[in-house]
Amino acid sequence: MKLTSTLILVIWFSINGYINNNSFTEKSSPKIEIYTTFNDQHIVYRGIQNPIRIKIENNLPYQATGEGLVKIDDLGNYKLAPRSGKETTITVTGKDLNDIPYNVIKKFEIRDISSGISQFNSKHCKQCDLKLTKKELSEGVVSYNFPDLLIDGLKTEIISFKIKLPGKPTKKVFGNKIKSTALIKEILKVKRGSQIQLFEIQIKSNLPARVCKVPPIIIRLID
Template sequence: MKRLVLFLSLVFLLQSCKSSYSKTELLKENKALKERIKKLETADTVNQEAAIELKKMNVVYRGVINPVYISKPNAVSFEATAPGLRKIDSLGNYNLSPGTGRAVDITIKSKLKNGDSLTETKTLRIKDISAPIGTINGIGCGSKCELKLKKEDLTDAVINAEMKNFLHDLGIAVISFKIKMPHYRVIKISGNKMNVRANDLFTLLQPDDSVIIFDIKIRLSGNSRYKLKGVAPIIIKIIE
């Protein structure tokens, strides 16, 4: 493109040097040249593909409202449709709530500046959200491993739930949980912090005793339509 524009400019320069051209003719030639360059530049970019940007993610997740930005360069207008896709504003912002399957197709129909119509399909992968894991004082590894803690570590401990390797901030808050210890009935605690009764029983624990914190109930600060699997329990082995 740059070489073509340079060539056309050189042609105009040579023509402008001819003494037989009047000022009016030169102006007309200049205007015609600019119009030709503009048409060439438009033709070079008019067929750029539609672009989809996933905010904070490389895939979309099932059970979550995924923010999606869609744009179509050089389009006068465009329309995007897909199962679970909802338009938020006229700036290209959408929300996508995927359904079943491994992928979702977004169809983008656009009207280009040159009057042509174009239909494109963009395919996005769908992933399921893994279960949150329970944490005690910020430490957790899921139900497939065992934390080794001193009994003093359990006193006034704070229980939370986290999503590992997940970029959405769902605002997860623990509202209750249960504790199972050797020789004692299951204790249910409201909130996310150990109470006085639990702290007293922790003093009786012995090395190699197992403590399981399970049935961790959570609340999400965001949209209630989020669907998460049950929180993985915290399995603890007492040391020292």
């Protein structure tokens, strides 16, 4: 019985000594953030350079790898150009404060850039005519949007467009609306049911990709 008690005490002191000797060792893996500054949906787009930001707690050194991933600076800024597939990953590796290796993988959904839509007074009609009054046409605003793109701060601006009235020469309009008094007078003379085209719409956008072709807007007067 005495031998058993002695053995228990020896084991207890051994365990207690191990705990005390290791109680000051903390396994503190760093907090890591990997995200696109386009949106908070973890979505990147094929065909453009998507801005990527990587933040590591305590500014620990790390390595980031991924298909189409390019480092921009030493502040955690990258560009990602997704290729094939529906998903891509970024892998970040390094060592924490205790020199313990870590490996973090971040997944992003890949989407194709869909075509934008031309609008007049925020209305859009694909493969059909927009039915407007002469007043609505004279005072309306041309716009161009990308409804399927989840990109924060995406902006587009209409630089110019051309307008074709029946039996009249094509006129170029600068800006997003008709301001010429002479052109408005010509519109007021157009017959009811006539078709009017707005085409060669030129836009400027902060989307990091070239918009090759902007669809025309076909309008039919109802008065």
